[in-house]
Amino acid sequence: MKIGVLALQGDFDAHRRRLEELGAEVVLVRKPEQFDEIDGLVIPGGESTTFLKLLGDETFRKLNAFVHTKPTFGTCAGAIMLAKEVESPHQPGLDAIDITIRRNAYGRQIDSAIVEAASALGGDPLEMVFIRAPRIERIGEGVEVLAKRGDDPVLVRKGSVMAATFHPELSDDTRVHQEFLKLVKNGTK
Amino acid sequence: MSENNGNNTSLRLKTGLAEMLKGGVIMDVMSVQQAEVAEKAGATAVMALERVPAIIRAEGGVSRMANPKLIRQIMAAVSIPVMAKCRIGHFAEAQILQELGVDYIDESEVLTPADEEHHVNKHAFKTPFVCGARNLGEALRRIAEGAAMIRTKGEAGTGDVVHAVKHMRQIIKEMRQLTVMSEEELFAAAKNHQAPYELVRMVAQAGKLPVPNFSAGGIATPADASLMMQLGAEAVFVGSGIFMKGGATPLDLTLKAEREEAESRARAIVIATTHYDDPKVLAEVSEQMTGAMKGLAVGAIAEKDLLQTRGW
Numbered sequence: 024m025k026i027g028v029l030a031l032q033g034d035f036d037a038h039r040r041r042l043e044e045l046g047a048e049v050v051l052v053r054k055p056e057q058f059d060e061i062d063g064l065v066i067p068g069g070e071s072t073t074f075l076k077l078l079g080d081e082t083f084r085k086l087n088a089f090v091h092t093k094p095t096f097g098t099c100a101g102a103i104m105l106a107k108e109v110e111s112p113h114q115p116g117l118d119a120i121d122i123t124i125r126r127n128a129y130g131r132q133i134d135s136a137i138v139e140a141a142s143a144l145g146g147d148p149l150e151m152v153f154i155r156a157p158r159i160e161r162i163g164e165g166v167e168v169l170a171k172r173g174d175d176p177v178l179v180r181k182g183s184v185m186a187a188t189f190h191p192e193l194s195d196d197t198r199v200h201q202e203f204l205k206l207v208k209n210g211t212k
Numbered sequence: 213m214s215e216n217n218g219n220n221t222s223l224r225l226k227t228g229l230a231e232m233l234k235g236g237v238i239m240d241v242m243s244v245q246q247a248e249v250a251e252k253a254g255a256t257a258v259m260a261l262e263r264v265p266a267i268i269r270a271e272g273g274v275s276r277m278a279n280p281k282l283i284r285q286i287m288a289a290v291s292i293p294v295m296a297k298c299r300i301g302h303f304a305e306a307q308i309l310q311e312l313g314v315d316y317i318d319e320s321e322v323l324t325p326a327d328e329e330h331h332v333n334k335h336a337f338k339t340p341f342v343c344g345a346r347n348l349g350e351a352l353r354r355i356a357e358g359a360a361m362i363r364t365k366g367e368a369g370t371g372d373v374v375h376a377v378k379h380m381r382q383i384i385k386e387m388r389q390l391t392v393m394s395e396e397e398l399f400a401a402a403k404n405h406q407a408p409y410e411l412v413r414m415v416a417q418a419g420k421l422p423v424p425n426f427s428a429g430g431i432a433t434p435a436d437a438s439l440m441m442q443l444g445a446e447a448v449f450v451g452s453g454i455f456m457k458g459g460a461t462p463l464d465l466t467l468k469a470e471r472e473e474a475e476s477r478a479r480a481i482v483i484a485t486t487h488y489d490d491p492k493v494l495a496e497v498s499e500q501m502t503g504a505m506k507g508l509a510v511g512a513i514a515e516k517d518l519l520q521t522r523g524w
């Protein structure tokens with residue numbers, strides 16, 4: 024199973040390490056043709072404005088086609104990229120999952136936090152690392168909420184797309200990545 | 213739901229933001245207009261300051277933390293993280309920057325040091341700090357004080373990459389040497405590096421710093437950014453290289469041609485940092501870039517005028 028990690032900018036290396044620990048073969052994706060060789064894609068944390076700038080026309084087209092057909096997981100900036108609607112400021116989303124997301128909605132770095140809460144993944148509470156995190160403000164029909172911070176959905180899934188507003192790649196808890204690898208293996212949930 | 217607080221949590225959150233900045237370019241900006249150009253070009257963060265190092269170098273005088281009003285205006289204008297500099301050892305400036313809510317504080321040798329012996333105790337802050345270093349010992353002393361990111365010092369405000377290279381090579385070499393040392397040798401190495409033994413041992417085991425390692429100080433072209441990334445930098449800071457013409461004169465963003473020059477430089481360095489190992493892309497972006505900072509050769513600067521020797 025080959026997993027691509029979009030490696031234009033951000034903490035792609037943390038995702039690579041985690042996915043390799045879990046036995047996946049990882050490709051760092053920077054070029055359009057690399058989308059053809061992967062079974063699933065992770066869009067990491069970083070700055071979504073930077074990602075948008077660095078996606079050339081051809082890479083954007085390939086990425087857009089991929090996220091609408093194959094298993095994709097976005098964390099933080101990655102979740103922003105996958106959203107239908109992005110606020111603060113308004114910017115284009117790939118519309119891979121029907122959510123509205125607001126950038127930096129919990130505040131600046133000083134408001135970053137590590138939170139533990141129960142999740143649909145079962146077992147112990149899930150450790151969630153929020154860094155200048157966005158907030159999911161609306162979820163569309165059929166979007167499943169796998170974890171919450173207070174009343175806010177923070178881990179969501181629909182079809183073959185997963186999105187987290189936190190950083191499972193910066194936690195020792197591997198369950199979120201395991202869940203994504205299951206999705207890649209089984210196709211659409 | 214419970215929120216974790218404590219030292220370990222704090223360090224993870226601080227280095228966590230640095231993780232998000234990897235593979236990106238952090239740009240020095242002196243105005244809202246420059247900050248907007250930087251964000252639009254794809255900068256991952258901006259460093260808000262009143263005078264970039266090239267101007268400080270040309271004008272002299274005491275360089276201090278930027279006016280909070282300017283920092284607030286820049287924070288309001290862009291959606292990316294905003295950093296700001298405090299003087300070495302000036303914990304009161306750092307307290308003000310934390311109060312403003314800046315995302316990272318750079319305790320910087322570019323400003324005039326406020327303390328000839330002590331750096332800021334960075335553990336006392338919730339806001340993360342980045343500090344400059346010329347060698348491994350200096351990097352580890354800053355980490356011991358609580359720095360959550362290290363950057364090479366290079367020689368700021370010159371557009372000459374030679375000392376950024378020197379400092380990165382030095383740090384990488386010293387880390388590599390630690391990885392092959394015996395236990396006894398590590399104790400001696402800690403003494404020689406004037407660094408805490410525990411941190412020396414961590415580097416010996418991991419082969420890298422326990423916090424992200426970025427590069428700064430003289431990066432002015434896409435090729436410079438690529439060079440530093442290939443040498444092991446995880447991201448780059450570009451100070452005077454984007455918005456300066458020569459000497460102490462910034463590009464005038466109200467003039468179309470000069471605005472486009474700044475935009476083209478910023479965009480080219482962002483792309484070069486992502487595709488640092490692809491000479492084909494580097495050739496393309498270098499070609500698209502108009503002009504470059506005139507610069508000042510480090511070799512022509514008198515020893516007493518070097519910024520990098522500040523900090524202890």
